Amino acid sequence: MLSGKRRLPVLTHHLPPPYLHCALTMDAVANMRETEIKEILGPTISAFVPLLEPLRTEIESARKTFRYGDTDRHQLDVYYPPAATDGAKHPVLFFVYGGGFVNGARTFPAPTDLGYGNVGLYFAKQGFVTVIPDYRLAPATTFPGPAEDVRAALAWAVAHPADLGDSADLERVFLMGHSAGGVHAFTVPYHPPSRTPVPGLPLRGVVLVSVPFHFDFPGMGSTGDVYYGSPGGTAAHSPLALLKAAPEFVPPPLALVQGERDPPGFFVVAKDFNGALAEQGIVPTQIAAKGHNHISLTWALGTGQGEAWAEEVAKWMQGL
Template sequence: LAAFQPLLEKNRPLITAVNKKTFKYGETDRHYLDIYYPPATSASTESTPILFFVYGGGFVSGARNFPPPLDLVYSCFGSFFARQGFIVIIPDYRLAPEYKYPSAIEDVLKAIQWSSSHASSLISETTPNPDPKSIFIMGHSAGAVHVATLVFHATLIPVESDLREKIKGIALVSGPFKYFQDTRDGVFEAHWGSAENARENSAISLLIKSFENLPKAKLPKILLVEAEFEPKWIMEMGLDYWRLLEWHLGEPVRMDVVKDHNHISLNCALSSGEGEEWGIRVAEWMKDVFSGATFGTGAIFLDDIKYTPCLDSNQLEPISLDSYILMSGTVTIFYGAVVTPVCPRTWKALPRCLIVVGRYGNINFMREHVEDHKLDEVLREHGYADHYVKRLQDGEFIIPGFVDTHTHAPQYPNLGKGGQYTLLQWLENVIFPKEAEFANTKFAKEVYHEVVRRSLAFGVR
């Protein structure tokens, strides 16, 4: 922050030149929001998308406006993305410990609903056609948790709500997506009320719960952003969340790791003229989503990142990003019918079998018969009380499989493409043209590099 403050001060005329208005969207003094309107040089005569920004602050602090000399901290964000062509809305929201979960998320939702019902407030000389049906939401740190919670919570936005159709994309920046027992200040407990509630309603827990009650078609496009020099535990959570998203969605999810930045500097760099390239990439991603572009790229990782933790802890040792990927698996628990061979001629059926699959795909624990009313007790006994359990439905069962796991690396760029073609059409229109591009060694190197990265992320070693 200290490094960027003089740069922001130098650009104060640029930042404050962007038109900004303040509105009240709720009852308390934490229910105000600022709207930044694109300048004439950036505005579109057609429709203008809306970008909400939810700042962080460890769940217990934060404000859309700070007193001098920090008064440009979030104005720099609003000004930057307004100059990228977005109507930017930054709301305040109620904070812990006075207001517990889900108060902050309810406030973010209320601010979004307010913008839809007060569309005239979005209109300015440069934005005659705001598009309240094209909403993007970006959250940083605790704000990223609030945004993820809003989208993946089962009831905050009902599945059939038209608001889900309006939210086109979310950008989750440096979010602490899982419960972390931080004995220094207890901010997780302050927000959720207890460690148990924090585990139960963390962003990653809600993502897992959404597997069964939230259709994938109701989800927006998702972008993850991490800084190169994040605290280790935040980087690990981001990778866990990214890997689980890709597994659930069955398609690549983009994740940017921003070089030469830490947890705080990302936002402070915007409008400073230094280190703001990440914001340009995010703006381009949102514009692509707004225009209906399709996506086929997964994570964007930087080469040879070594980790410098920001926290003073003996547990936070420097570690390579490759190691984070290998560590980023999640535990999966299955309960239900299993059919398994005993020998080449004999098999047995286990209607109430419990299987715990570990972070690296190995079976950590298995019990052949567990009565339903004993399931929670057995999971607690083995240390899995806080994990999601996939209960197999009637007619579903698990059997050993002979699975062909080999990968054609040149086919990686074709993931998800060509579904509209027959086999020969697919070869002619998708496969052969793409394979010809491998004559370019630079292209081939980039693809193979990403194949290895993504294979490692999915546990292939």
Template sequence: MSHADLPTAEQVEQLDQLIRNTGAVIDPPLVKSWYAPFRETQRRDGAEVRADIAYGEDERHKLDVYLPTSGDTKGRPLLLFVHGGGFVRGDRRDRANVGYRFAREGFVTVLPSYRLGPAHQWPAGAQDIAAAWAWAYANAESLGADLNRIYVAGESAGAAHAAAATLIQRLRPAGVPAPRAALLISGVYNAQLEKLARRQFGIPSPDPRNEAYFGADFARYPAMSTVENVDSAPFPLLISWAELDPPQMQVQAGELFARLTTQHGFDPDIAVIRGHNHLSQLEAINTVDDILPRVMLDFLQRH
């Protein structure tokens, strides 16, 4: 994207107003439509894309790698970034903007897809992220990445999967050490809370998102809630949410932070992504603004 392709101040102001006026809702087609023109002209320099690499046997077990084309060719950091989609939709190619943006910063960026509900229920998503993480670890050196600088990140449902795969020992990939750090963006970490607080959170019954992935046996929800099952040793962690995230994301981010801090010996960072909603914070990456990437990069560069 050349300087001439950058959003104008008027376009940025219009987007800011749309975000504010729409409020704390999750509407993928609407938000994607706002950013579609900018995605078409986003920068794609600085990255070599290796697409459709299998990391497992399912048709969803595919990942794309965005390799930096400048700088060091060895010892680079590796970022495994997991897309969202409410457990029932989404694809790694939806987050190509993340791949391009972080490859330009020198990160080998790995974007996996994973199995979706209702055909594949908990812990399928976390298992898939663990498998993609294991693939990244096994192939890090051939990609020019440092085995000791592998970061795991995710947004929304992807943050839920990333949290489970890194914080619950039995879901971690065998023989792979803890991540250098993890970044959890607007995730869901307590299925039981979302079930019990549907009225307060404005979640419909039946819940098309959680019941598709966690099932309808609500007695099992505590056993599938990451906050109830953390048993990993502490590692650096960033927990973030958008200023205009729905309440359930903000509450669960706070709960995960509190539990990790008071019960499990973690010292997580927290961040609010100002001026954005649940989806716009991701759509803006490499297209309109750098608010979320700057928060992520500041954390990554400190760890």
């Protein structure tokens, strides 16, 4: 479901007629019979690309790029909220994108180059200084390399507060990850070397969006093995395994988001994960992303459609 190379999404005018006629609305998602990622990836992105184009100037003007490490995969984009005149402080949100462990970038090639920029702009408009880091991908790196990169990006924020802007509130930092990015976001506080918060940067909350919490389910196949290195590594270091291995650890507040049209396996692993949380007395906030498939969750942001889940997430974070 998450494995294999992903082809670049096709343009809207290359889509078959059923998608073409409804490509500018969330109806495009509802009309897709498939839920598997490889089947809905291109059509979903192509449905939203035209709606993001009017945001180009806003996205590009809200963004600055910085390097937080030595390689091209150690760069990040910061999206700044509109200038405030009341001197208010803005919480900081780190968003970790997915890509099946082997794909993904904070900026895609044209014509899909506004993807994730829309996420940064959306949450910046909600009042968050939003940071989207790149990280190393498998097989060039394996567990816990990407999580270490996310930690390095968090440490960069502590060391470079001026680059976040005078209004950034480093006492209120949140971490959000989608799909494989959620695996990395969860690994940051839960992997033993990472449980000590980044000095000066305690996490206020973690948001996990449609995350594969383990891979022991028909259809998942060997998805995690290329990243974890082996079936044994996958079994030992999946989010569910890390959770069960740390029964005494008190995590930051958790919010779990599930797309209504996620692939079936994601609901199975989410049930297992929620059961393990309950056994440890951890009660996460549950947010349903109605109408969304696995890809539309992020690509819809900024379009005025399908944003209800993100509005709930923003309110949850603002309330902590």
